[in-house]
Amino acid sequence: MNFTRAKSALLAAALAGSLTLPMVPAMAQDDTIKVGILHSLSGTMAISETTLKDTMLFLIEQQNAKGGVLGKQLEPVVVDIASDWPLAAELARQLIEVDDVDVVFGCWTSVCRKSVLPVFEELNSLLFYPVQYEGEESQRNVFYTGASPNQQAIPAVDYLMSEDGGSVKRWVLAGTDYVYPQTTNKILEQYLLDKGVAKEDIMINYTPFGHSDWQTIVSDIKAFGSEGKKTAVVSTINGDANVPFYRELGNQGIKAEDIPVVAFSVGEEELSGFDTTPLVGHLAAWNYFMSVDTPENEKFIADWHKFIGSDTRVTNDPMEAHMIGFNLWVAAVEKAKSTDADAVIENIVGLETPNLTGGMAKMLPNHHITKPVLIGEIQDDGQFFVVWQTDDLVAGDAWSDYLPESKMLEADWTAPINCGNYNTETKTCGGTAQ
Amino acid sequence: MLTPLLRLALLTMSLLVPTLAQAQTTDITARIAAMGEANLKELTQIVTDLASTGDPSVVPVLTALGDGNLYLDETSGRVVIQNGSTITDPLTGEAVDLGADTDLSRIRVNNGLRRDISAALGGMTLMSDNPRTRLSAAQGFLANPDPATLPLLDEAIAAETDANVLGVMQTARATTILSSEDASIEEKQAAVPQIVSGAGRSAITVLTSALASAPDEVKPTIQSAIAGLEQSRAVWAALQNVWFGVSLGSVLLLAAIGLAITFGVMGVINMAHGEMVMLGAYTTFLVQLVIRQSFPGLLDYSLLIALPVAFLVTGAIGVGIERGIIRWLYGRPLETLLATWGLSLILQQTVRSIFGPTNQMVIAPTWMSGSTDFFGLAITYNRFWIVIFALIVFFMLLLILNRTPLGLQMRAVTQNRRMASAMGIRTPFVDAMTFGLGSGIAGLAGVALTQIDNISPNLGQNYIIDSFMVVVFGGVGNLWGTFVGALTLGVANKFLEPYAGAVLGKILILVLIILFIQRHPRGLFALKGRAIEQ
Numbered sequence: 013m014n015f016t017r018a019k020s021a022l023l024a025a026a027l028a029g030s031l032t033l034p035m036v037p038a039m040a041q042d043d044t045i046k047v048g049i050l051h052s053l054s055g056t057m058a059i060s061e062t063t064l065k066d067t068m069l070f071l072i073e074q075q076n077a078k079g080g081v082l083g084k085q086l087e088p089v090v091v092d093i094a095s096d097w098p099l100a101a102e103l104a105r106q107l108i109e110v111d112d113v114d115v116v117f118g119c120w121t122s123v124c125r126k127s128v129l130p131v132f133e134e135l136n137s138l139l140f141y142p143v144q145y146e147g148e149e150s151q152r153n154v155f156y157t158g159a160s161p162n163q164q165a166i167p168a169v170d171y172l173m174s175e176d177g178g179s180v181k182r183w184v185l186a187g188t189d190y191v192y193p194q195t196t197n198k199i200l201e202q203y204l205l206d207k208g209v210a211k212e213d214i215m216i217n218y219t220p221f222g223h224s225d226w227q228t229i230v231s232d233i234k235a236f237g238s239e240g241k242k243t244a245v246v247s248t249i250n251g252d253a254n255v256p257f258y259r260e261l262g263n264q265g266i267k268a269e270d271i272p273v274v275a276f277s278v279g280e281e282e283l284s285g286f287d288t289t290p291l292v293g294h295l296a297a298w299n300y301f302m303s304v305d306t307p308e309n310e311k312f313i314a315d316w317h318k319f320i321g322s323d324t325r326v327t328n329d330p331m332e333a334h335m336i337g338f339n340l341w342v343a344a345v346e347k348a349k350s351t352d353a354d355a356v357i358e359n360i361v362g363l364e365t366p367n368l369t370g371g372m373a374k375m376l377p378n379h380h381i382t383k384p385v386l387i388g389e390i391q392d393d394g395q396f397f398v399v400w401q402t403d404d405l406v407a408g409d410a411w412s413d414y415l416p417e418s419k420m421l422e423a424d425w426t427a428p429i430n431c432g433n434y435n436t437e438t439k440t441c442g443g444t445a446q
Numbered sequence: 447m448l449t450p451l452l453r454l455a456l457l458t459m460s461l462l463v464p465t466l467a468q469a470q471t472t473d474i475t476a477r478i479a480a481m482g483e484a485n486l487k488e489l490t491q492i493v494t495d496l497a498s499t500g501d502p503s504v505v506p507v508l509t510a511l512g513d514g515n516l517y518l519d520e521t522s523g524r525v526v527i528q529n530g531s532t533i534t535d536p537l538t539g540e541a542v543d544l545g546a547d548t549d550l551s552r553i554r555v556n557n558g559l560r561r562d563i564s565a566a567l568g569g570m571t572l573m574s575d576n577p578r579t580r581l582s583a584a585q586g587f588l589a590n591p592d593p594a595t596l597p598l599l600d601e602a603i604a605a606e607t608d609a610n611v612l613g614v615m616q617t618a619r620a621t622t623i624l625s626s627e628d629a630s631i632e633e634k635q636a637a638v639p640q641i642v643s644g645a646g647r648s649a650i651t652v653l654t655s656a657l658a659s660a661p662d663e664v665k666p667t668i669q670s671a672i673a674g675l676e677q678s679r680a681v682w683a684a685l686q687n688v689w690f691g692v693s694l695g696s697v698l699l700l701a702a703i704g705l706a707i708t709f710g711v712m713g714v715i716n717m718a719h720g721e722m723v724m725l726g727a728y729t730t731f732l733v734q735l736v737i738r739q740s741f742p743g744l745l746d747y748s749l750l751i752a753l754p755v756a757f758l759v760t761g762a763i764g765v766g767i768e769r770g771i772i773r774w775l776y777g778r779p780l781e782t783l784l785a786t787w788g789l790s791l792i793l794q795q796t797v798r799s800i801f802g803p804t805n806q807m808v809i810a811p812t813w814m815s816g817s818t819d820f821f822g823l824a825i826t827y828n829r830f831w832i833v834i835f836a837l838i839v840f841f842m843l844l845l846i847l848n849r850t851p852l853g854l855q856m857r858a859v860t861q862n863r864r865m866a867s868a869m870g871i872r873t874p875f876v877d878a879m880t881f882g883l884g885s886g887i888a889g890l891a892g893v894a895l896t897q898i899d900n901i902s903p904n905l906g907q908n909y910i911i912d913s914f915m916v917v918v919f920g921g922v923g924n925l926w927g928t929f930v931g932a933l934t935l936g937v938a939n940k941f942l943e944p945y946a947g948a949v950l951g952k953i954l955i956l957v958l959i960i961l962f963i964q965r966h967p968r969g970l971f972a973l974k975g976r977a978i979e980q
Contacts, residue, residue, distance in 0.1 A: 053803075054794070054795055054798065055904070056904050056907075058798060058803040058903070059803045059804055059805065059902055059904075062802075062803045176556075176558060177558075178557060178558060178561075189949045217947070217948075218947065218948065218949055219948040219949065220948060220949050220952060222904075222908050223948060224898060224899045224908065225690075225694050225697070225898075225939075227690040227693065227694070227826075227829070227940075228687075228690055228940060228943045228944060228948075229943075229948065231686065231690075231824060232944070234824075238651050239651050239654075239655075240651060240655045252805075252900045252902060252904065252908075255805060255899070255900045256898055256899055256900070259810075259828075259898065260826070262815070263815065263816060263817050263826040263827070263828060263829075264817055264824055264826060265816065265817055268557050268560075269557050269560045269561050269564070272557055281804065282805075284804055284805075287807055287809050287810070290815075292514065293556070293557050293560060389556055389557065391514075391552075391554070392514065397554045397556070399486065399556045
């Protein structure tokens with residue numbers, strides 16, 4: 013190998029490597045509490061996760077202005093996982109072992125969470141995960157501040173089945189081909205079958221990540237929906253694939269009045285990328301919308317705009333989840349008078365903090381929280397108009413009650429059970445599923 | 447001869463009518479005023495009440511409500527219609543001047559209410575003066591047949607003059623008769639052929655749902671009609687798949703054709719090709735931003751204006767890359783691959799730093815939105831124009847390569863660099879121009895892709911693998927190979943998708959390509975002659 017060749021290969025390797033190094037160098041200061049932020053700032057997930065990094069910096073700045081926690085200032089340590097999941101596990105280890113952070117806020121995709129889980133378990137640290145996910149999991153070191161399926165998918169289907177939602181009789185479950193849509197659709201299919209929907213009235217369809225050619229699928233949906241029964245699409249399509257999907261729907265003339273699409277991964281941030289005129293009337297189910305009219309929300313949005321220096325930036329559901337998670341952690345640390353992981357885990361259960369929609373988010377023994385469920389219709393300004401919401405807060409359920417293999421499982425991280433998958437039938441920890 | 451009593455009755459009525467109408471108008475005005483503060487349930491009730499008045503003057507306010515053009519002025523509490531920049535009174539249609547301190551907030555509706563409104567409007571607009579309004583009203587009746595509306599339809603059919611609208615009305619009437627319990631068997635028999643000829647693609651659905659409830663005498667007629675329709679549907683479904691395939695193929699062609707120059711003709715493995723596509727898309731975004739701010743009248747032509755701009759911008763960047771990086775690495779494919787890959791990461795992150803990680807918005811021009819029904823084929827306009835555009839780009843490129851001096855020099859340099867140099871061709875200049883041309887065409891692809899994909903820093907990554915696949919499959923160094931390769935892959939993909947699903951379909955295509963390359967390593971159209979021996 014000649015010298016130039018080695019040099020250019022090194023150069024390329026250095027270029028690639030430089031993108032994965034920590035963005036903020038770790039400073040060894042004893043008088044601060046370090047908070048790890050583990051999000052993708054490059055790669056496919058950067059579109060959603062960069063905002064969450066900014067949200068965390070915003071929350072930390074606010075907390076420091078209030079005097080920090082336990083009299084100490086908080087110090088953020090930001091790493092870029094570059095949409096690369098094995099790297100996420102490595103960086104999580106680095107955050108905990110090298111940078112010595114006390115808590116980590118991060119991940120968006122389920123595969124990211126699954127790959128960092130063993131690290132948090134092994135090193136006994138804390139992860140706050142802010143995104144709606146498929147459930148069927150509860151881990152001692154993880155706090156799930158996003159929605160579980162019973163806080164998003166099930167109420168959305170209930171709404172569509174009701175008279176208000178159009179008394180839908182036929183269902184298209186369309187999703188991206190990975191763990192979250194697969195598990196959610198499994199739960200939804202079982203739920204629909206239990207509700208008396210015939211097997212031939214459910215169409216399930218999966219597409220690869222970043223799918224951009226929706227012609228065939230949209231024309232299939234159109235054919236499926238034109239057989240005389242009211243049809244709706246339940247979409248777990250993730251990320252970039254949504255824009256071409258909605259565009260094709262609009263172009264093929266499918267209107268929300270005829271076949272509404274209810275999405276679980278499309279929020280204000282995703283909609284800010286395109287012209288929403290053809291989407292007006294399609295639905296999304298979340299636990300927070302930017303358009304919710306409460307004083308808490310108004311203040312949060314105003315502060316956020318001031319922090320980010322732009323009043324066109326939107327807020328969304330995972331941002332609220334990070335805010336709730338962060339406030340619960342702060343409350344738990346202050347209650348425990350320590351940032352030690354075991355002390356926080358012991359003290360956080362049962363704590364409450366106000367959410368932005370006028371309710372209280374309470375940390376449950378299964379490490380999920382209570383949330384309201386809101387259904388919004390997309391407006392032509394990229395915001396949502398809330399058309400329906402649950403009367404009460406819904407408690408997050410780690411193990412779905414609708415799947416035969418998990419309905420007898422319960423998660424409870426308080427004494428005496430202290431178990432993430434407690435089987436209520438056999439009264440043993442380590443039930444049948446996983 | 448009228449009896450005195452009847453005359454008296456008529457007189458009272460004629461006296462009463464104006465007062466009744468007056469009462470109704472104030473009633474309507476009150477209801478419209480109440481819309482401003484109503485919640486969804488109350489709004490639904492108001493819409494029903496307004497529709498039941500049957501007064502044609504409520505049509506504008508209902509239309510505006512359904513389209514989201516009805517607003518409440520928070521300062522004066524008035525309900526007004528806003529259309530563009532003009533504000534009008536909902537009932538009289540006169541322009542309203544609300545003064546400077548207006549605070550308009552939209553009166554929001556949901557899907558259920560939109561359905562109610564269009565149903566209510568259907569009945570009121572069936573006799574409208576505008577044939578397009580009548581057409582959409584008739585289509586509403588076709589979609590929701592209700593035997594109670596038969597007299598209304600009959601009346602409208604008798605008065606209808608437009609053949610197109612008449613056809614839809616008659617089909618709507620036939621559909622209604624078939625679903626009605628009171629209609630006679632003869633009427634139902636006669637309705638079947640009307641549905642077959644008029645209802646297009648939904649004919650089978652209409653007939654199938656009618657079959658169960660139809661009297662036994664009509665059943666054979668319906669069954670044979672369904673059998674006939676199903677045969678023709680199979681043919682059209684195949685044709686529809688071919689169209690989907692061609693349109694997917696044309697996207698592949700657009701993305702790959704620039705690579706066919708840089709990789710196929712020059713032999714440079716350019717991993718940053720996708721980023722050229724991405725830069726073309728961002729150029730379109732910027733062009734549209736400027737047009738929207740400075741020349742809003744040209745918005746519909748922004749894509750056409752973006753085409754030359756994107757070509758020049760990405761072409762210039764391509765020349766810069768060739769002069770700055772690639773010319774030092776000719777003949778060393780591994781280093782070229784690494785360097786261009788690094789470059790692609792730099793370009794992506796640069797765009798992400800400047801424009802942010804979120805998608806940018808390019809508005810579709812009106813002539814690229816919607817779809818048309820071409821003998822039962824659903825053809826969307828954006829796909830249609832992209833197919834046409836891909837063909838134009840392909841043949842222009844063919845023309846440049848085969849009919850211009852630059853094309854001749856390009857071919858000469860790539861076939862035998864030293865000989866070309868000896869003949870007086872400035873090979874470095876030609877290299878730069880060739881790379882610039884390939885990059886410029888990638889930029890053009892970027893302009894087209896704004897209409898079907900996200901404009902995000904990752905745009906290029908989605909196309910780089912597909913582009914290489916097309917070029918290698920078609921045969922390196924052969925433009926026709928790229929053309930045939932792209933269309934073949936597109937059509938094959940679309941024929942596999944209904945059977946195997948999108949995920950498995952893609953895998954199957956990759957497996958088939960691997961098998962094909964094993965058998966024909968040089969692709970579909972292998973170059974022959976001495977050029978390939980070098």
